[in-house]
Every structure is written in structure tokens, then in C-alpha cells.
Amino acid sequence: MTTKKTATAGRTATAGAETDSLPTGTASPGTTKTRSRGRATVRPEDLPVRPGEDPWTAEELDEVRTELEQEVERLSGQIETSNAELVGLLRDGSDGAGRDAADVGSTNFERDHEMSLANNARVMLEQSQLALKHIEQGTYGVCDNCGQPIGKGRLQVFPRATLCVTCKQREERR
Numbered sequence: 546m547t548t549k550k551t552a553t554a555g556r557t558a559t560a561g562a563e564t565d566s567l568p569t570g571t572a573s574p575g576t577t578k579t580r581s582r583g584r585a586t587v588r589p590e591d592l593p594v595r596p597g598e599d600p601w602t603a604e605e606l607d608e609v610r611t612e613l614e615q616e617v618e619r620l621s622g623q624i625e626t627s628n629a630e631l632v633g634l635l636r637d638g639s640d641g642a643g644r645d646a647a648d649v650g651s652t653n654f655e656r657d658h659e660m661s662l663a664n665n666a667r668v669m670l671e672q673s674q675l676a677l678k679h680i681e682q683g684t685y686g687v688c689d690n691c692g693q694p695i696g697k698g699r700l701q702v703f704p705r706a707t708l709c710v711t712c713k714q715r716e717e718r719r
């Protein structure tokens with residue numbers, strides 16, 4: 546029970562933001578805005594990107610956020626439909642009297658299929674909701690496994706991605 550150690554990390558708020566400080570040459574002169582600390586709004590350009598990638602712009606982040614929000618809506622609807630369908634299938638399935646085996650079999654198949662669809666949708670829904678939360682908190686785009694940036698390019702294609710390409714490939718190879 547030595548949870549005391551973590552308290553020391555609280556002072557520096559720049560954890561995880563260690564860019565490899567590549568000499569970009571575009572230091573935009575004169576933009577020394579004093580950062581208001583109390584503001585909860587996350588600046589898109591503060592989100593992690595891979596070396597060589599441009600920082601997120603507000604528009605790009607908006608696009609990803611919109612896509613995620615649409616996903617959440619679509620998946621919620623899908624889960625609801627699935628659940629309603631399952632209720633029907635389970636009712637049909639339990640009412641075995643007077644039905645032949647093939648009928649019962651196909652109902653079972655439908656039910657299993659519907660269940661796996663619903664489960665997939667639920668996982669994707671959770672990932673989308675998590676991604677939206679990370680966007681809000683300014684922690685979007687950090688690999689769940691290695692803590693490195695997932696990369697803007699990858700996230701624009703897979704906004705729900707929680708792993709960087711390297712970790713994803715490693716996971717798939719298992």
C-alpha cells in the first residue's frame with residue numbers, strides 16, 4: 546500500500562507532453578499568450594501527435610468529435626433495436642410448442658447473431674464515448690498500451706482507436 550509516491554507527480558502538469566522538440570523553425574513570433582490556467586477548454590494543438598505530424602486544428606478535432614457523436618447516436622439506436630429484437634426472439638424461442646426443430650434452430654441462430662451484433666455495438670459505443678471524454682480532457686490520442694501518441698492520421702481514419710499502430714499490430718499477432 547504505497548500509493549503516496551504518485552502525489553509527487555501532481556506538481557508538473559506537463560506529464561506526457563514531452564515532445565521530442567524537433568527544430569521546426571516555425572516558432573510563430575510574437576505569440577506569447579499567457580495561458581489562463583483555470584480554463585477547462587482543451588486546446589486542440591495541445592493534443593499529442595506523432596513526430597512529423599502537424600498539430601490538431603480546431604476544425605480537424607471538430608470533425609472527429611462530430612463523427613464520434615454520430616457513432617454514439619447510431620450505436621445507441623442499434624443497441625436499442627437489437628435489444629427489442631432479442632426480446633422478441635427469446636419469447637419466440639421459449640414458446641417451443643408446435644414448432645419444428647428447424648424453426649427453433651433458426652431462431653437460436655438469429656438470437657446468437659443478434660447478440661453478437663449487440664455486443665459489438667456495445668464495445669464500439671463504449672470506445673466512442675471514451676474517445677469523446679478524452680477529447681474533452683485533452684488526453685485524446687494517447688496509446689492505451691505504450692502511452693505514445695496514436696497519431697493524428699490514424700485517428701482521423703479510426704477516431705475510436707485506443708492503440709497506436711505498433712501496439713495494434715502486436716495485439717493482432719497474438
Ligand SMILES: [Zn+2]
Binds near residue numbers: 708
Ligand atoms: Zn502503443
